[in-house]
Structures are given as structure tokens and as C-alpha cells.
Amino acid sequence: MNKKDNFLKGFIKENPLFVLLLGACPALAITTSLENALGMSLAFLFVMVLSNTIISLISSSKKLRELIEPVRIAVYIVIIASLVTIVEMLMQAFLPELFNSLGVFISLITVNCIVLGRAEAFASKNSVGDSVIDGISMGLGYSFAIIIISLIREFLGNGTITIWGNLVLDLNGLFTFIGITPIPFFTTSAGAFMVLGLILAIIQAIKNKKEEKSKEMKKEAK
Amino acid sequence: MEKYLVSSAPYLRRADHNHTTTRIMVDLLIGLSPVILYSIFKNVVFPLIKGTTDVLGALYPLLTLVVSPIYSLLLEALCLYIMKKKDIKSFKDLIEELKVGYGIFPGLFIVLISPPQIKFWILLLSITIGEVVGKMLFGGFGQNIFNPAIVGRAFMAFAFSSEVSSSYLNVYEQTLDAYAGATPLIQFSTLETITYENAVSNFGSLLDFFIGSVPGSLAETSALCCIIGYIYLSVRKVIDYKVPLIYVATVFLNTLFIGLVLGQGIWYPTFNILSGGLMFGAVYMATEPVTSPKTNLGRIMNAMMLGVLTVLFRLVGNLPEGVATSIITMNIFSLVINKYCIHMRVDGKLDKNEVPGLVIFLVIFMGLFLYNIISFL
Amino acid sequence: MxxxxxxxxxxxxxxxxxxxxxxxxxxxxxxxxxxxxxxxxxxxxxxxCPQYDMNTFDSVEIEHSEQKEIVSILKVTSKEDASTIYCIYTIDVTGYASTIRMMICVNSSYEIVGYKVISSQETKGDIKAHDFNMTGKKNLDEFDKLAGSSVSSKAVRKCFNIALYYSHLDM
Known part of the structure; x- marks a missing residue:
């Protein structure tokens, strides 16, 4: 796998949320506005890259890796948890508004399966450079997914798109133009499940179509 | 244990040749006709006679009643075209697919259980959700887990709760001061002390509930029309006659005990089975062939659980209605009940290792039944 | 090992x-x-409590256990003579679909100075923005209920009732 593939895989092919379905809990809970999604993306990207870096650094020394082999999950969790706590404290101090709206879901990054999953499956087996790229790719892929969900949910549920703070794109005119109102249902968690489910269905449909095509190509080749 | 395969509904009996899917559809429409005719009379003709509105305002419910099934059918055709592009080569193929798809029913049922004055775009959006998400995404007729009509209605109820609760009165009822709350059940759920006077007398007498001249969704108010439809459909063997009977009987029994605890008379259970969508739901929704269990025993279990769940949601819980929610809840368990009962159906007798399942069911049922009563003590 | x-x-x-x-x-x-x-x-x-000023008043949280609805009571005292000027009640009551949390400030002549619905997820009406017409009132006679949501209004009324009742005991 070259570096470019390694970087691009997080967006579509191995997208953590849309394909691997990891980390769905915070993704469904905080995607009520684009601002929340962006804040979560930043926090997540920070934790993801740093945890991948540190863990691949630890594992790069063979002796140390053998030493922590029986307790490696505990070590990973300690590292990830302290990174998350640092993010949490920084956010509470410097971005209190965002901290309030993200609430408990910042701390939940700790048990977000993607971080631990990448640490175990990728970072502990690959070089530091690759792991950093993997972290960035996964972080951006996750951000991409939750930003899409939050765009859909906020637009349908509120009629607005909150980019950051007071920078709000008001699209309610679009709704009144066709004579309807926004549907607050989509800002509830049930609406989140619905949006995620529909996106998953669309991605699956596209995938199936691609597979069918490649099968037909193979048949013709034979 | 041997494995048995449960294929998807509908099951046609070879005994009578006429019993094709088209035949079932026509029968179902005939069975629905008393309800539809009464709702047209109540919401369209009656306000016109009384002269409380102009023609356009009165015709609104009729318009929704006509447009919804057509819209639903068009959606189904569109979905079929997108999903099965390969199989559908010509227009004729599409018609053939539509014939076995029952495409009009989600739309028809949703409009029948919606408030008469609901906004058009809300209705159409709910039908879209019910038809596309509830039915076609699962693979079309016979493959869906949840009753598509109830999926759409539940979406409407939870997404637009204020819109829904404010559009129950039809044009005639809107001009009357007598109806303070929206429907009898919504008013009932806000009562502090329950007496016959403040629960029923606002809306007339229990006879009005039986005939259906109380505010409510388009077609659910008339118990009489539902019973007529029930008799026709049972005689034609389109639905299982046991399910509505057991469902309503369970609700009646459970609320009878609750009524005794509260010191109310026989009007209390009668009010509960006559009001809201219980009769309509029991006759037309709980008997839906695809999403309800397929064996005799399974259907009885399903109907009993529906009864206690309806009472739980309606009287103990926070939902004034509860019929749609309980049906959708039991849809989830259809698969389990099917798997359990199919062995018994094939063996023809109660096996030793099937007893625990029955015991578990009875414990859950009795537990809920008693819990409903105890929570009023 | x-x-x-x-x-x-x-x-x-x-x-x-x-x-x-x-x-x-x-x-x-x-x-x-x-x-x-x-x-x-x-x-x-x-x-x-718009008159509240950090420099001239002290705020002390006092213990309370009699009424389970009362979450906390904040006693605002004057820095000069330590006399109680306001009592601020935080009260939880069960409404129609959720728990309503209110903050109510009562002054030493048992009048309601200000109030705020802090959190509620009630289904009908905007309870947070509704003016219950209680500012400067000593009793519940002129309580202005929110139309269309009888249960929520009753719950809010109960909050005021508790605050008014306990202000007589606490001050």
C-alpha cells in the first residue's frame, strides 16, 4: 500500500462511520449542527493523530513492544484517555460554548472504537510515518462523515447551517418558498438514525452496483 | 431441532381458485368501504349540510382521500423502477409488478388514520416515509418488517406532534364550542379526576362513540363501521377473525379491572374500546398478513400482547393513543413468534422443549396485565 | 514472575x-x-434577580431537606448587616413529558422578584418564553397559565407555590 492509498482509504473505502460503522454513538448524538460536528472533528482528529503517533512510537522499539504485550490494551487506553482529557480541559477553558454543546461526548472519544481499533490494528504494526498518515486519514474520514450527517440534519431540522459561532447560514426562506416548515424531528436522535440509515443504504446500493459491474466485466472477459 | 423455512406472505390457499392477490385486494377495499363512506359522510357531507363551510373547505378531506393512494402507488412504481431496473424492461412489466405490490394501501391507510385537517405536505411526506422507508427499502411487499402505514403514521405523530394534535376537528366540529380538547382520548389523558361526566359527556354519550360522531382521525371514529368491515372480511377469510376479537377483549378485560380499581362503572372499559383507533387498528392493522405472525397460536399471542401493550401505552404511559405504537412494537417480535410457533404447527402438538417458551410468554403477558392494574392502585 | x-x-x-x-x-x-x-x-x-451585585451582597447556599422538589436554596444576604434580602429557589417538578427545573427569586417581603424556566422538554407551547405574569406578585391569584398545556402550567404553578410557601419559613 503506497502513501496515497493509505491516505485516501479513510474517506470512502474504509470510512470509519459509513463502512466500518465505528463510533456511531457520538456521531449520532452531536451532529445536530455543523458547528458541533466541526468541533468534534477537531477534537477527534487531534486525539486520533496523537494516539496513533505515540502508540506507533512505543511499538517501534521491539523490546518495549514485547514488554507491554500482555497489557497493551490497558496502555493504549491510558494514553488515549489522557489525550482525550487534555482535549476536554483545553476545550472547556478556551471554547466553553462548544464544550457545553458537545457535553459528555468529548469524554466518550476515549471509548470510541475507531481510536482503539486503529491503535491495535494499524499503529502497533506500522511505522510512525504511516501511522500518522493513517490517523489523519481516519480522522478526516470520520469528520467528513459527521459533517455530511450534520449538514443534512441541521438543514432539514432547523433550516439553518451554523458554520461557527454567529456565522449562521439561514435557509428558512427555501422552506417557506415551497410552503413547508423545517422538521424538528431530524434534530432528535431518532432522526439521526434515519439519516444515517439512509446514507448507509445509498452507499450500499452504489457498492452493489459496482460489484455487479465488475462481475459482468469478468464474465465478458472469460 | 430441524430447521423450517418461513417464506414471505401472502399465503394463498389452493382450495379456492378465486383467492388470488387481486381478489384479496378487492375484498380488502370492500371491507374498508363502510369506514371510508362513513368518514366521507362525517367530514365532507355533514359539514356541507350544516352549511358551516364553503364547498372547497369541506372537500379537503375527500381530496386527501383520493390523492394519497394514487401518490403512494406512483411512489411504489418509481421505487420499483429504480430498484429493479433489470427485470422491468417495458411498461407492461411494471404493471405486472404493481399488481402484486398492494401499492395503494400504505397511502390509503395513512390517510385513514390521520387527522382530517392535516396539512397536505405533512401527509405526503409521511406517506413517502411509510412507503419508501417502511416498505420499498426492505424489498417491497412481503419483505417489510414493520407495517408501512404505521411507520408513516408514527413518523407523522412524532415529527409533527403539535400539527397533528391541532388538526383533529373537522370543519363542522371546529365551529362547535363543546369540544375543548382535540379528541376524546387526548382530553382523557389530561384529566385529573376521571368521571363519566368529564370524560364522555362532552362528546355526547357512549352511543355517539359507537356510531362515530366524535372528533378523531378520518376513519377511526366509528366502531360500528369497523365491525361491519370486520364481519365481511372474516367471512371472506381475508383476515383472521380471532385477532381483532382477542385484541379488543384483552383491552376490555384489562381496563375493566382498572375501572374497578378506580371505582368506575362498566362505562370505563367501554369508553376505552370504543374511543380512538382501537377498533380500526384491531380490524385492519393488527391483521396485516405480512408483518403479523403466521400461525394460529402466534396470532393469538400477538393479539393478547397487543391488548396489554395498548393499555400500557395509553393509560399508564404518556401516549394518548397507543394502538399504532403497540402494533409497531409487536411487529418486531413477529419473527420470534413465527420461529417459535412454526415447530408446533409442523409437529401438530406441544413438544417438551417448547413449554418454556409458552411459560415465558404467559409470564410476560400476565406481568404486564397485572402491572397495568397495579399502577392504578 | x-x-x-x-x-x-x-x-x-x-x-x-x-x-x-x-x-x-x-x-x-x-x-x-x-x-x-x-x-x-x-x-x-x-x-x-436583576438587583444582585457581587460587591454588596453575599450568596450562601443553605441546607434543605423537607421538600423533595427543592434542589437548592441560595440565600442572598447584605454585606453590611448580614440580613437576608433574597432567597433564590431551584425547584424540580414533573410536568407533562419531562422534569421542569425553575429558578425563582423571592424578596424579604415575600414578593416574587424574578423567575426562569431553566430546563424543560415539554411538548406543547414554549414554556421557557412564556410570561406567567408573576413578577412582583405575592400569591398565585393572577397566575397566567400557558394556553393549551394544562399539565405543564400546573407544574409551573406548583413551583411558584413551593417557593412562596418556603420563603415564609426561610426568611
Whole structure:
């Protein structure tokens, strides 16, 4: 796998949320506005890259890796948890508004399966450079997914798109133009499940179509 | 244990040749006709006679009643075209697919259980959700887990709760001061002390509930029309006659005990089975062939659980209605009940290792039944 | 055995390093967070009690156990003679679909100075923005209920009732 593939895989092919379905809990809970999604993306990207870096650094020394082999999950969790706590404290101090709206879901990054999953499956087996790229790719892929969900949910549920703070794109005119109102249902968690489910269905449909095509190509080749 | 395969509904009996899917559809429409005719009379003709509105305002419910099934059918055709592009080569193929798809029913049922004055775009959006998400995404007729009509209605109820609760009165009822709350059940759920006077007398007498001249969704108010439809459909063997009977009987029994605890008379259970969508739901929704269990025993279990769940949601819980929610809840368990009962159906007798399942069911049922009563003590 | 011990010690070492890191970050952010929380609390008091001023008044939280609905009582006393001027009640009551939390400020002549619905998820009507017509009132005679939501209105009424009743005992 070259570096470019390694970087691009997080967006579509191995997208953590849309394909691997990891980390769905915070993704469904905080995607009520684009601002929340962006804040979560930043926090997540920070934790993801740093945890991948540190863990691949630890594992790069063979002796140390053998030493922590029986307790490696505990070590990973300690590292990830302290990174998350640092993010949490920084956010509470410097971005209190965002901290309030993200609430408990910042701390939940700790048990977000993607971080631990990448640490175990990728970072502990690959070089530091690759792991950093993997972290960035996964972080951006996750951000991409939750930003899409939050765009859909906020637009349908509120009629607005909150980019950051007071920078709000008001699209309610679009709704009144066709004579309807926004549907607050989509800002509830049930609406989140619905949006995620529909996106998953669309991605699956596209995938199936691609597979069918490649099968037909193979048949013709034979 | 041997494995048995449960294929998807509908099951046609070879005994009578006429019993094709088209035949079932026509029968179902005939069975629905008393309800539809009464709702047209109540919401369209009656306000016109009384002269409380102009023609356009009165015709609104009729318009929704006509447009919804057509819209639903068009959606189904569109979905079929997108999903099965390969199989559908010509227009004729599409018609053939539509014939076995029952495409009009989600739309028809949703409009029948919606408030008469609901906004058009809300209705159409709910039908879209019910038809596309509830039915076609699962693979079309016979493959869906949840009753598509109830999926759409539940979406409407939870997404637009204020819109829904404010559009129950039809044009005639809107001009009357007598109806303070929206429907009898919504008013009932806000009562502090329950007496016959403040629960029923606002809306007339229990006879009005039986005939259906109380505010409510388009077609659910008339118990009489539902019973007529029930008799026709049972005689034609389109639905299982046991399910509505057991469902309503369970609700009646459970609320009878609750009524005794509260010191109310026989009007209390009668009010509960006559009001809201219980009769309509029991006759037309709980008997839906695809999403309800397929064996005799399974259907009885399903109907009993529906009864206690309806009472739980309606009287103990926070939902004034509860019929749609309980049906959708039991849809989830259809698969389990099917798997359990199919062995018994094939063996023809109660096996030793099937007893625990029955015991578990009875414990859950009795537990809920008693819990409903105890929570009023 | 010895290897296991070293493994354990390594884990301990990692935890120690992480702990040190956390404490460093906490040293930087801790004071900022503390100031923010204090400001937030002051703002909340200010909203129900516009006359409140940090420089001339003290606020003390007092114990209360009789009524289970009362979450906390904040006694605002004058710095000069330590006399009680306001009592601020935070009260939880069950409404139609959720628990309604209200903050109600009562002054020493048992009048309601200000009130605010802090959290509620009631289904009908905007209960947070509704004016219940209670500012400057001593009793519930002119309580203006929110149309169309009888249960929620009743719950809010109960909040005022509790605050008015206990203000006579607490001051």
C-alpha cells in the first residue's frame, strides 16, 4: 500500500462511520449542527493523530513492544484517555460554548472504537510515518462523515447551517418558498438514525452496483 | 431441532381458485368501504349540510382521500423502477409488478388514520416515509418488517406532534364550542379526576362513540363501521377473525379491572374500546398478513400482547393513543413468534422443549396485565 | 514472575507520565475554568434577580431537606448587616413529558422578584418564553397559565407555590 492509498482509504473505502460503522454513538448524538460536528472533528482528529503517533512510537522499539504485550490494551487506553482529557480541559477553558454543546461526548472519544481499533490494528504494526498518515486519514474520514450527517440534519431540522459561532447560514426562506416548515424531528436522535440509515443504504446500493459491474466485466472477459 | 423455512406472505390457499392477490385486494377495499363512506359522510357531507363551510373547505378531506393512494402507488412504481431496473424492461412489466405490490394501501391507510385537517405536505411526506422507508427499502411487499402505514403514521405523530394534535376537528366540529380538547382520548389523558361526566359527556354519550360522531382521525371514529368491515372480511377469510376479537377483549378485560380499581362503572372499559383507533387498528392493522405472525397460536399471542401493550401505552404511559405504537412494537417480535410457533404447527402438538417458551410468554403477558392494574392502585 | 513485574511497572510508568501531563495541562486550564464557572453562576443569579451585585451582597447556599422538589436554596444576604434580602429557589417538578427545573427569586417581603424556566422538554407551547405574569406578585391569584398545556402550567404553578410557601419559613 503506497502513501496515497493509505491516505485516501479513510474517506470512502474504509470510512470509519459509513463502512466500518465505528463510533456511531457520538456521531449520532452531536451532529445536530455543523458547528458541533466541526468541533468534534477537531477534537477527534487531534486525539486520533496523537494516539496513533505515540502508540506507533512505543511499538517501534521491539523490546518495549514485547514488554507491554500482555497489557497493551490497558496502555493504549491510558494514553488515549489522557489525550482525550487534555482535549476536554483545553476545550472547556478556551471554547466553553462548544464544550457545553458537545457535553459528555468529548469524554466518550476515549471509548470510541475507531481510536482503539486503529491503535491495535494499524499503529502497533506500522511505522510512525504511516501511522500518522493513517490517523489523519481516519480522522478526516470520520469528520467528513459527521459533517455530511450534520449538514443534512441541521438543514432539514432547523433550516439553518451554523458554520461557527454567529456565522449562521439561514435557509428558512427555501422552506417557506415551497410552503413547508423545517422538521424538528431530524434534530432528535431518532432522526439521526434515519439519516444515517439512509446514507448507509445509498452507499450500499452504489457498492452493489459496482460489484455487479465488475462481475459482468469478468464474465465478458472469460 | 430441524430447521423450517418461513417464506414471505401472502399465503394463498389452493382450495379456492378465486383467492388470488387481486381478489384479496378487492375484498380488502370492500371491507374498508363502510369506514371510508362513513368518514366521507362525517367530514365532507355533514359539514356541507350544516352549511358551516364553503364547498372547497369541506372537500379537503375527500381530496386527501383520493390523492394519497394514487401518490403512494406512483411512489411504489418509481421505487420499483429504480430498484429493479433489470427485470422491468417495458411498461407492461411494471404493471405486472404493481399488481402484486398492494401499492395503494400504505397511502390509503395513512390517510385513514390521520387527522382530517392535516396539512397536505405533512401527509405526503409521511406517506413517502411509510412507503419508501417502511416498505420499498426492505424489498417491497412481503419483505417489510414493520407495517408501512404505521411507520408513516408514527413518523407523522412524532415529527409533527403539535400539527397533528391541532388538526383533529373537522370543519363542522371546529365551529362547535363543546369540544375543548382535540379528541376524546387526548382530553382523557389530561384529566385529573376521571368521571363519566368529564370524560364522555362532552362528546355526547357512549352511543355517539359507537356510531362515530366524535372528533378523531378520518376513519377511526366509528366502531360500528369497523365491525361491519370486520364481519365481511372474516367471512371472506381475508383476515383472521380471532385477532381483532382477542385484541379488543384483552383491552376490555384489562381496563375493566382498572375501572374497578378506580371505582368506575362498566362505562370505563367501554369508553376505552370504543374511543380512538382501537377498533380500526384491531380490524385492519393488527391483521396485516405480512408483518403479523403466521400461525394460529402466534396470532393469538400477538393479539393478547397487543391488548396489554395498548393499555400500557395509553393509560399508564404518556401516549394518548397507543394502538399504532403497540402494533409497531409487536411487529418486531413477529419473527420470534413465527420461529417459535412454526415447530408446533409442523409437529401438530406441544413438544417438551417448547413449554418454556409458552411459560415465558404467559409470564410476560400476565406481568404486564397485572402491572397495568397495579399502577392504578 | 520477574517479567510480569516489569510489565506491570511499565504500565505504571505510562500512567505516571500521562498523569504528569494531565496535571501540567490542568495547571494551565484550571484557573480559567474556575473563573468561567463562577461567572456562569453569577449570570444565572443575575437573570432572576436583576438587583444582585457581587460587591454588596453575599450568596450562601443553605441546607434543605423537607421538600423533595427543592434542589437548592441560595440565600442572598447584605454585606453590611448580614440580613437576608433574597432567597433564590431551584425547584424540580414533573410536568407533562419531562422534569421542569425553575429558578425563582423571592424578596424579604415575600414578593416574587424574578423567575426562569431553566430546563424543560415539554411538548406543547414554549414554556421557557412564556410570561406567567408573576413578577412582583405575592400569591398565585393572577397566575397566567400557558394556553393549551394544562399539565405543564400546573407544574409551573406548583413551583411558584413551593417557593412562596418556603420563603415564609426561610426568611
Amino acid at each position: 520477574k517479567k510480569n513485574l516489569i510489565t506491570g511497572l511499565t504500565l505504571g510508568l505510562f500512567a505516571l507520565i500521562c498523569g504528569l501531563m494531565l496535571s501540567v495541562v490542568n495547571m494551565i486550564t484550571g484557573p480559567i475554568i474556575k473563573i468561567q464557572n463562577e461567572e456562569k453562576a453569577q449570570l444565572a443569579i443575575k437573570e432572576v
